Amino acid sequence: MSFIENWRYPLPQATNGERVGSAALDEDTSLQMIALTDTGQIAACTFGHPDEFIGTKLETAGDELMRGKKIRALAHIRWL
Template sequence: MPEARNGERFGSIALDADISLQMIALVDVGRIAADAFDNPAEFIGKKIEIAGDELTVRQIAEAFSRVDGIPTRFERQPIEELRAGAEELANMFSWFEGEGYRADIVALRERYPELLTLDAWLRKNRQQPCRAASGTGTPA
């Protein structure tokens, strides 16, 4: 996410505000991988989709606002504009909008109840405001 300016955080993304995105924290990828190594007979030869949360673009913006109090919003970037500069990225966003990931988050949470939601990840990983923004130049 871009830094806040004038008390607001704004980003653009080539998706409609009501498109859902599945996401997963890196620490959760590690937990699931460790489980696969600990239980090879259960995982060898199988593919599973993994995710810890699923939110719409609008809900993602709301999560950022909720966690740090900075109003956050996304504007839809035209896919043609993105395609002009980054064809593969545009293809990815088209795929997100048309198909997207389909991990069974309910089943994953049954096995891995500690999977982080975006809110939990943001609370755990958000950076503290820096006094440089207020002119003192030292971390808060």
């Protein structure tokens, strides 16, 4: 699992309208991702209602994409 926000940093500034970077993942490798804000909301909820979550397992990934699909999806994000 990784944080979606981590993907903005390995990419250099755009050249000729493209940002090109590399990732040590095969084309068919999937990677689960979650946003930092989602992690905070999940933590607040679980700590706020411990009796509902003690002893349970949560699936927290917001997205799981293969590397090629992830790259195409991230290409459409306008990073601030």
